[in-house]
Amino acid sequence: MSGKIRLLVVDDEERFINTLAKRLSLRDFDVTPVTSGEAALEAASRQEFDLALVDLKMPGMSGEDVLKTLKAKHPFIEVIILTGHGSIDSAVQCTRAGSYGYLQKPCETEELLEVLKDAYQERVQRKMNYSKEKIEALMKASSCESPLGILRKLKELEAEGSD
């Protein structure tokens, strides 16, 4: 880890994401801008991301599909929708599909940062909970196992922690 939050930005408005990427980079984000859903999935398969900022209306794969696929493939990624095409229906749908937040363009920088922060917090929390549960389960199950066996399992668990 570089110590920066790894953020995937998906939007077909190239100028917009480029500028946004510049600005978020200044704020200690490690931003990867892509202009289509397909490109986003490819990027996510190559590199682990903490968060994704996804537009809804794009030619080709829609934002909602990107959201679903990302959530299915990478359980710990938090996806935030950022769209100019806001409607309550689509907001509800995206929340159901597992998006952490739903923001409307143009979005104030403070608000965006706030949501990104909360989303990141959520991700960390979930990851930690997950590890804790795993360890507890492991301990419970392995009360009779040899210390060496436990050690091996814990090591596995740590490796599993990342997406």
Next chain:
Amino acid sequence: MINRLNADDIASPYLDDRAHGAEYFNQIRRRLRWQLLVAYITPLLLLSAVFHYQYTITLRQEIETHLKSVAENKRNTVSLFLQERVANVKSAFHFESLPLLFSSKQLGRVLEDMQKESATFVDLGLFSPDGKLIAYAGPFTRLLGKDYSEESWFRQLMKQKKEYYISDVYLGFRHQPHFIVAARKLIDGEMWSLRASVDPKRFSEFVTSAILLKKGEALIANRKGELQTTTGDPEQREVLTWVPAKGVDTKVQEVKEKNTITYLKAYAWLTETDWTVVVRIPTEIAYAPIKRARMISIGVLTFAFALLFVFVQRRTRKIVWRLESADRAKEEMRSQLFNAAKLASVGEMATGIAHEINNPLAIIYEEAGLIKDSLDPEFGQEMSKKELEESLKNIVDATMRGRSITSKLLAFARKHDVEVEPTEVDPIINRVISIKQREFEVSGIAVEKRLAANLPKVLVNSNQMEQVLLNLLNNSSDAMETVTGTRRISVTTGQQAEDIFIAVQDTGCGVSAEQMEKIFFPFFTTKKVGKGTGLGLAISYGIVKAAGGRIEVSSEIGKGSTFVIFLPIAKEKRISSREPSTGRAEKSNDNGNRRL
């Protein structure tokens, strides 16, 4: 596969199939009720008519047979009676010697013997060959010596072959109703006759008694129909209107008498004399069972009809109620759909606008943010002049994008009130193509014009038509951007019925069936950000529609598309004023357009 669409088809599924009014259902109810009634009642009616007919015939036959047998029985008894009376007279003649009979006293004894046989005998008289009453026994002694040679019975008896004669009831010299039984005998070459008179009262009683027919009566009539079974004055006796000719068969006939009563009558002729036994019964009574049966069946039928009517009424009400509620449900669904479609279209429009405007706004916001960031010492990132210029350019571009959207929206909204005039289409087409000429050359697109000569004018606004054509040409050239083969646009004009058409054909990517349904919707686009707003066809459709025309599309994926604009030929009268309905028509079509 070729995909086709007439832009109007988008709206049409909603406009047909309206719900029906109350009058429609009343009509159905009435018709259904009649049909059901007829369907149920006809067989019932037919069946009962057949049964009734059959029953009537059988019953009539039965009645007639009965009447006949009564008449024949009566004939036989009367016949027997008369034969006996004749035999009485004959035997008196034969067993007594003639001289003995000359004495009225002796004759009185013979009468007494005869009266023992039958009380109907009144008197007895002996007639000489020249017709004089020589001897007499009975109450009318004054008749003695009277000359009967001119009396009809006497002459008849002398004349005929039969040795006896029975007369009709008549008054005769005694002025009392009676009939006679006379017999003749040749004695020593001279014809003597013996005559007994019979009391018609007794005879009548005998005839009319013991008849096996309720309310019926037995009578005797002669050939003329004059009743012989009457006690009163023969001159005033009843005369039957009709008597069949003498025969052996018993006849049954319905006869109306002078007193207006209609009788069913059986006639049986006697052989002894020209009398017929008539058994009669008023038709009304004879056929009473038929009438009763008819009344009963009418009663039953009426009841059945009433029942059926109630049944049909309820059935009809139920069926129509079901129809009505189905129709209502359909109507409800239709209006809900309509509303949903309208809401969706307004919502779609709004989100479309929001998207198109918010995107450039977001760009502006971020560029401004970037500049602001560069001024913030915290980030320590000053912008280079070049960077700043780029940001500003982005802001200006985004602003222009926003403006182009709003102006297109305005065009979309404003298309209603423009000046129209009879216009030739050729100059418009030429102008638009010349505008695009350079661009087409650069992109390697060939333009082919096939314009029909001497086309009539159309009533349009030429600026708007230019806009429409420009939209179509832009779409075609956009559709051919990725095409590697031939890039060609053909513009063809012509006349079809009352319309002028302008067809724009390209060799572009084509429109899929799925997209075909949406291409006329505002904001539907398959093009890149900033390249297409999806308003071109929506605006064009509105304009063409307002001019009273239509747009048809056919397309094949990978081969190309053809958009055909049809415009009605301008009629000279319509130059100054616009068709009043177009405004409304256009509005509804806008709905139709957005609805899906």
